[in-house]
Amino acid sequence: MRLSAKARENIAGWLFVAPVIVILGLFMLLPILMAMWVSLTGWNGQGSPFKSGVPFVGFDNYARLFTEEGLTRQDFMTSVRNNIYYVGIVVPVQTVLALGLALVVNSRMLKGKGFFRAAFFFPSVTSSVAISVVFLFIFASSGAVNNLLAFFGIQGPQWFADARGILHLALGGLGLVDVDNPPAWLTGGGPFGLSWWEWLAGPSVAMSTIMLLVIWTTSGTFMLMFLAALQDIPVTLEEASMLDGAGRWKRLRYVTLPMLKPTLFLVLTMGIIATWQVFDQVYVMSQGAPGKTTLTPAYLSYTQAFDNFEYGTGTAISFVLFAIIVLFTIVQRWLLRERNA
Amino acid sequence: MATVRADHGARTVASTFVGYFILIFFALVFIYPFVIQLSASFKTEPNAALNPLNPVPDPFVTDAYHKVFLSTDMPLWLGNSLIVTIAITLGRVLLDSMAGYALARLRFRGRKALFSAVIAILAVPGVVLFIPKFLVLKQFGMYDTYTALILPIIADAGGVFIMKQFFESIPRSVEEAARIDGAGTWRTFWSVVLPMGRPALITLTIISFQSSWNELPHSLVAVQSPDLYTLPRGLAVLVSGSLGSGNQYPLKLGAAVLATIPVAIIFVVFQRYFVRGANEGADK
Numbered sequence: 001m002r003l004s005a006k007a008r009e010n011i012a013g014w015l016f017v018a019p020v021i022v023i024l025g026l027f028m029l030l031p032i033l034m035a036m037w038v039s040l041t042g043w044n045g046q047g048s049p050f051k052s053g054v055p056f057v058g059f060d061n062y063a064r065l066f067t068e069e070g071l072t073r074q075d076f077m078t079s080v081r082n083n084i085y086y087v088g089i090v091v092p093v094q095t096v097l098a099l100g101l102a103l104v105v106n107s108r109m110l111k112g113k114g115f116f117r118a119a120f121f122f123p124s125v126t127s128s129v130a131i132s133v134v135f136l137f138i139f140a141s142s143g144a145v146n147n148l149l150a151f152f153g154i155q156g157p158q159w160f161a162d163a164r165g166i167l168h169l170a171l172g173g174l175g176l177v178d179v180d181n182p183p184a185w186l187t188g189g190g191p192f193g194l195s196w197w198e199w200l201a202g203p204s205v206a207m208s209t210i211m212l213l214v215i216w217t218t219s220g221t222f223m224l225m226f227l228a229a230l231q232d233i234p235v236t237l238e239e240a241s242m243l244d245g246a247g248r249w250k251r252l253r254y255v256t257l258p259m260l261k262p263t264l265f266l267v268l269t270m271g272i273i274a275t276w277q278v279f280d281q282v283y284v285m286s287q288g289a290p291g292k293t294t295l296t297p298a299y300l301s302y303t304q305a306f307d308n309f310e311y312g313t314g315t316a317i318s319f320v321l322f323a324i325i326v327l328f329t330i331v332q333r334w335l336l337r338e339r340n341a
Numbered sequence: 342m343a344t345v346r347a348d349h350g351a352r353t354v355a356s357t358f359v360g361y362f363i364l365i366f367f368a369l370v371f372i373y374p375f376v377i378q379l380s381a382s383f384k385t386e387p388n389a390a391l392n393p394l395n396p397v398p399d400p401f402v403t404d405a406y407h408k409v410f411l412s413t414d415m416p417l418w419l420g421n422s423l424i425v426t427i428a429i430t431l432g433r434v435l436l437d438s439m440a441g442y443a444l445a446r447l448r449f450r451g452r453k454a455l456f457s458a459v460i461a462i463l464a465v466p467g468v469v470l471f472i473p474k475f476l477v478l479k480q481f482g483m484y485d486t487y488t489a490l491i492l493p494i495i496a497d498a499g500g501v502f503i504m505k506q507f508f509e510s511i512p513r514s515v516e517e518a519a520r521i522d523g524a525g526t527w528r529t530f531w532s533v534v535l536p537m538g539r540p541a542l543i544t545l546t547i548i549s550f551q552s553s554w555n556e557l558p559h560s561l562v563a564v565q566s567p568d569l570y571t572l573p574r575g576l577a578v579l580v581s582g583s584l585g586s587g588n589q590y591p592l593k594l595g596a597a598v599l600a601t602i603p604v605a606i607i608f609v610v611f612q613r614y615f616v617r618g619a620n621e622g623a624d625k
Binding site: 006008009010011012013014016017019020021023024026027028029030031032034035038048049100101104105107109110112115116117118119120121122123125126127128129130131132133134135136137138140142143144147148216220221224225228273276277279280283284287298301302305306311314315318319321322325 | 360
C-alpha cells in the first residue's frame with residue numbers, strides 16, 4: 001500500500017522532530033513535573049521520591065520560606081536581599097556600559113572597530129569558572145587591584161572576607177548612622193524575619209567583586225546587540241537630523257535612542273533573567289561567604305538539596321525563583337510599555 | 342565662516358581623541374586581566390604574589406604547567422571535557438537542524454503547537470532545572486555516568502530556534518527541484534538543504550562547543566565521581582580545595598589558561614560567527 005504524499009510528509013515531520021521532543025520532554029518537562037511533586041514532600045534523597053514512605057507535607061516547604069520563623073527563612077530572605085541589590089546594580093550598569101561602548105565603537109571617525117569590538121566581546125565567551133579564578137587572583141588582598149589602589153594611596157579592603165554592606169558604609173561615611181551602633185528603630189523589626197537594618201545593608205564588599213566580574217563579562221555581548229541595532233539605523237535619518245541642526249546630544253536623545261528601544265528592552269529583559277540566576281561565580285568564588293552576603297537563591301537552592309539533603313526546600317526555592325523571574329519580566333515589560341504610550 | 346569651520350574642526354579632533362581614550366581605556370580593562378592571568382601562570386609563586394600587576398614573568402618558569410599535568414587530574418579533565426563537548430556539539434548540530442528543518446518546512450499536524458512548546462521551553466530559566474534534572478537522572482539510573490553528562494543537553498531549544506529561522510530564510514526552489522527529481526525527505530534534507538546551511542551550521546557548532554565546554558552546573562547535578570569531572574568542574578574543585586594549602590596562584594591560573602585556550606582559538610578564527618550567534622540570540 002502506498003501512502004499519500006500528505007501522509008508521508010506528516011510522518012517525516014514527526015520523525016524529524018522526534019529526537020528533540022524526546023530529549024526536551026524527558027529532561028526538561030518531566031523533571032519540572034517531578035520537582036513540583038518533590039517540593040510538596042519531605043524527601044531526603046534516599047530511594048525514589050515516589051515511594052509510599054516519603055512524607056507529603058503540602059505547602060510546608062513554601063511556608064518555611066515565607067511565614068515560618070527559622071533559619072531557612074532567614075537564609076532565603078538574606079539570599080533574596082543579596083540578589084535584589086545584585087540585579088538592581090548589575091542590570092543598569094551593564095546596560096549603560098554596553099550602550100556607551102557600542103556608541104563609541106560605532107562612531108564613524110574612529111578606526112580599529114574590529115579590534116575593539118573583539119576586545120570587549122572576548123570576556124563573555126570564556127569559561128565563567130576560569131574567569132572567576134582570575135578575579136580571585138586580581139582581587140586577592142595583596143593582588144593587582146589593591147596594588148593599583150596603593151599606587152593612588154588608597155588601602156584596598158580584603159575583598160572576599162569583607163561582609164560589610166556598601167549602603168551601611170555609605171550611610172556611616174555620611175555620618176547619618178553609627179554603623180557599630182545602628183538605631184533601634186531600624187534593628188527592631190522588619191518584614192520576613194530580617195530587620196530593616198539588614199534589608200538596607202546593600203551589597204557587601206565581597207558581593208561587589210562578583211558584580212564587577214559579571215558586568216565585565218556580560219557587557220560585551222550586549223554591546224554587540226546594540227552595535228547590530230545601531231548599524232540598522234539608516235544613515236539618511238542621521239544626516240537629516242544633522243541638517244536640521246540637531247547637536248550630538250539631541251541626536252542621541254531624539255533619533256538614536258528611540259530607534260534602539262526594542263534592543264534596549266531585550267537587553268534589560270535578558271539582563272534581569274540572567275542576574276536572578278547567578279550561580280557559577282558564587283560557587284567558585286565565595287560559596288555564599290562571608291557572613292552569607294553572597295548567598296543567592298540559586299546557590300541556596302543547590303546547597304539545600306545537595307549539601308543538606310533537603311530536596312523539598314531546595315526545589316521550593318527554585319520554583320519561587322522561577323516566579324520571581326516571571327514577575328520581574330512582566331513588571332519591566334509593563335513599565336516600559338507605559339512610557340511608550 | 343572660517344572661524345566656525347576651524348572651531349568645528351577642533352571639536353572633531355577633540356572628540357576623536359576622547360573617543361580613542363575611552364576605547365583604549367576599556368580595551369585595557371577588558372584584556373589586561375587575561376594578560377595578568379597568562380603572565381602569572383609563568384611566574385614563580387613568590388613573584389606572582391609580590392608583583393601581580395607586572396605583565397612580564399621574571400624569572401620565566403613553567404613549573405605551574407608541569408604541576409598541573411603531573412600532580413592534578415588535568416589530563417583526565419581535559420579528556421572528559423573533549424568527549425562530552427564533541428558528543429554534545431555533534432548531537433546538537435544534527436538534532437537541532439533536523440527539528441528546525443521540520444518546523445520550518447514540513448507540513449505536519451501539530452507543528453504550530455510544537456513550535457510554541459519550543460518557545461515556552463526557551464523561557465524556562467536554567468537554574469530552576471538543577472534539582473529536577475538530578476531527580477530524573479536518578480530515577481532513570483543514569484546518575485554518575487557519561488550518559489548523564491551528555492544526553493540531557495544533547496538537544497536544545499535555542500538551537501532549534503536558530504535553525505528554524507535560518508531554514509525559513511533560504512529559497513524553496515532548490516528543494517522543490519530535488520523533490521521533483523524523486524528525492525525523499527531525508528535525501529533532500531541531507532544532500533541539498535544541509536550543505537546550503539553552512540553558515541548557520543557553523544554558528545550553531547561554535548555556540549554549542551563554547552557553551553558545553555564552559556558548562557559547570559550540569560556537571561554538578563549529573564555526576565559526583567571524580568573520574569567523570571569535566572574541566573570546569575575539576576578547576577572549581579582545584580580552586581576551592583586548595584584554599585587551605587597556600588595560594589598556589591600560578592598553578593590555578595595555569596589550569597584556568599588551559600580551560601580558556603580552546604575557546605580563545607575558536608574565537609580568533611571564527612569571530613564573525615560568534616558575533617552572529619550573539620545576535621541570533623537577540624532575535625529570540
